[in-house]
Amino acid sequence: MNKNKISHIFSIFFVIVILFFFTSIAVTYILNHYGLYNQTEQDLTYADEDSNAAQTNGMWLEKYPFSGKYTFYQEESSAKGDENKDTDDSSDNAYLSFCEGIKSKVEYYATDLLVGRIKFVEANAFFNKLIGMKLITGTDSVAVMNNGYLTYEAYEVDTENAAESVKWFNDTLREKGIDFLYVQCPSKENKYDCQLPVGMSDRNNSNADSLLDKLNATDVKTLDLRPLLNAESEGYYSYFFKTDHHWKPEAGVWASGKIADAINSFFGSNIDTSIGNIDNYNVKVYEDYCFGSQGKKVSLSFADPEDISLITPKEKTDFTVSYCEGEEKNGDFSETMINSSVFDKIDYYNTSTYSAYAYGIQAVKSITNNNVKNGERVLLIGDSFSLVVVPYLAMGIEHLDALDLRCFDGSVMAYIDEYKPDKVIVCYNPSMITSDVSLSSVYNFQ
Numbered sequence: 535m536n537k538n539k540i541s542h543i544f545s546i547f548f549v550i551v552i553l554f555f556f557t558s559i560a561v562t563y564i565l566n567h568y569g570l571y572n573q574t575e576q577d578l579t580y581a582d583e584d585s586n587a588a589q590t591n592g593m594w595l596e597k598y599p600f601s602g603k604y605t606f607y608q609e610e611s612s613a614k615g616d617e618n619k620d621t622d623d624s625s626d627n628a629y630l631s632f633c634e635g636i637k638s639k640v641e642y643y644a645t646d647l648l649v650g651r652i653k654f655v656e657a658n659a660f661f662n663k664l665i666g667m668k669l670i671t672g673t674d675s676v677a678v679m680n681n682g683y684l685t686y687e688a689y690e691v692d693t694e695n696a697a698e699s700v701k702w703f704n705d706t707l708r709e710k711g712i713d714f715l716y717v718q719c720p721s722k723e724n725k726y727d728c729q730l731p732v733g734m735s736d737r738n739n740s741n742a743d744s745l746l747d748k749l750n751a752t753d754v755k756t757l758d759l760r761p762l763l764n765a766e767s768e769g770y771y772s773y774f775f776k777t778d779h780h781w782k783p784e785a786g787v788w789a790s791g792k793i794a795d796a797i798n799s800f801f802g803s804n805i806d807t808s809i810g811n812i813d814n815y816n817v818k819v820y821e822d823y824c825f826g827s828q829g830k831k832v833s834l835s836f837a838d839p840e841d842i843s844l845i846t847p848k849e850k851t852d853f854t855v856s857y858c859e860g861e862e863k864n865g866d867f868s869e870t871m872i873n874s875s876v877f878d879k880i881d882y883y884n885t886s887t888y889s890a891y892a893y894g895i896q897a898v899k900s901i902t903n904n905n906v907k908n909g910e911r912v913l914l915i916g917d918s919f920s921l922v923v924v925p926y927l928a929m930g931i932e933h934l935d936a937l938d939l940r941c942f943d944g945s946v947m948a949y950i951d952e953y954k955p956d957k958v959i960v961c962y963n964p965s966m967i968t969s970d971v972s973l974s975s976v977y978n979f980q
Contacts, residue, residue: 594897598944598952600973604980606702607971668731676831679729683776684828684837685722688737692969696977697748700960703979704754706947707958713801716749717793718742719919719963720760722779724770738964745967757796759789777837778826779965780888783845786922787812793923793959794930801957803910809929818844825882834882842887844872847929852904858896858941870901871925891921897941899924901934908932913955915939915946917976919963939976946979 670676675687704714721738723729728736742760749756764770766788773785781789791810797803808814824842825834846868853870855863863870876890892899895918911933914920920936928934935953937946950958962976971977 592943594942594944596944598946598948600945600980601948604706604945604947606699606980607973607978669734670832670836676828677731677734679723680731681729681771683722683729683771683774684826684832685730686779686828686965687734688721688741688965690737691741691744691967693741693745693748693967695969695971696967697745697752699971699977699979700745700749701752701754703958703960704752706979707950710950712950712955713755713957715755715757715793715796715800715957715959717757717796717959717961718746718759719789719961720763720770720781721964722774722781724764725760726764727770729771741967742964755796755800757793759792762792763788775824775826775842775888776840777829778824778888779828780826780919781922783843783891783922784812784817786891787815787845787926789923790926790929793927793961797912797957797959803957804908805910805930807930809926812845814849815845815847818846820844820877820887823877823880824887826888827886830883839880839882844874844877844890845926846872850905851929853928854902854904856898856900857893858898867925867929871928888918888921892924892936894921895938895941897938897943899936901928901936903928903930903932903934906930906932910934910957911953911955912957912959913937913950913953914959914961915979916959916961917963917966920961923961939978943974 668678669687670678677685677687679685700716704716707714721742723736723738725736725739725743730736739760742758746756746758763773763785766773773788774781788810791807794805794807794809798805798807819841820843821841822839825837825839829837829839851867853863853865853867855870857863868874871892873890873893876885876887879885886894889895901924906929908931910931912927912931912935914924914927914934914936915938916923916936917938917940920938924934924936933955935955937949939946942949960979966976968975968977973980
């Protein structure tokens with residue numbers, strides 16, 4: 535076979551591949567536009583409970599607007615300097631905006647909605663596993679730790695702004711007679727037993743150390759759960775999923791007891807700390823039901839599903855819970871705190887079993903424990919780590935509200951003025967730490 539014939543064959547093959555690629559994009563665009571496309575792996579890029587966390591619709595901003603009464607960070611006016619802008623600048627901005635929109639759509643249809651995309655991801659992950667790679671390419675830097683656990687690569691953050699914002703929040707609440715506690719949840723990487731591969735630095739823990747050092751130099755009350763978890767006999771990593779960035783529900787039970795103990799110690803409360811004792815709960819294990827965010831990114835060809843526990847109190851319970859959609863649930867713990875439908879079937883790429891707890895990420899949750907009459911009225915501002923903490927902390931608190939500032943776009947202080955808590959807790963894992971304190975930041979508490 536001569537060279538010209540070989541080149542001709544490769545050219546035809548290349549043209550066929552290109553035609554298939556663009557035809558797939560065109561077909562999926564048309565079907566998606568008319569709501570007829572339902573590809574099961576389309577959310578693979580981040581198919582877990584955090585994927586919609588930043589989506590807001592302005593309803594909370596309308597109900598809890600910002601005001602000049604509480605000011606830590608002032609957004610620059612978008613109108614500032616408008617009089618100096620000419621029409622050319624406006625046209626340039628409109629053109630750039632248009633180009634960015636086209637670019638985003640092309641990327642979406644060429645990646646997330648590409649027909650058979652999951653097969654390409656699995657093939658890539660299998661090759662990485664075959665050659666023993668510790669940093670999986672094409673997956674937003676998912677790293678394989680020395681103990682086999684998956685994790686994300688983290689980056690160094692300047693914590694000065696976040697520390698100043700927390701201090702401002704603490705001082706503002708004190709003026710209102712409200713107690714404040716900052717809780718540092720652990721990251722998946724153990725500060726005292728680093729299992730990261732060679733060449734990777736433990737930025738999550740160094741960022742948390744930096745923030746806590748600044749807070750502890752002030753009068754802000756803090757609780758660092760990392761050394762406490764490391765001291766547990768079961769072992770630090772046993773409290774985390776191998777394929778997910780979250781800790782397990784067992785860790786949520788444990789953390790609720792530690793937080794209750796800190797509230798009692800710092801503020802003279804009398805919350806029942808036995809809420810953190812796993813012996814007081816029924817534990818039902820769903821084998822191979824959990825495939826976490828990191829597992830989804832490297833696919834089933836690289837990582838295996840794992841077990842997840844459904845933990846419910848042994849004692850009789852009675853809760854009234856309002857979720858942000860306006861739905862109110864009344865009944866026992868299982869009915870009001872657990873979305874059991876998540877366990878109805880296994881769908882590794884499109885379901886997060888972790889999000890069954892507290893009905894997943896929502897802007898606002900309001901919980902009343904009808905069996906507890908201790909007068910405690912607590913507001914917890916947290917992230918997805920709090921999903922497995924809030925239900926068990928509510929076991930010892932009469933009224934507990936929870937906010938997630940990734941979806942709550944209103945004023946925290948306006949919410950506090952209405953809810954009137956006697957204690958406020960900020961409970962974040964290290965990956966949440968940021969230098970951004972703008973109004974849309976999780977570290978802006980105005």
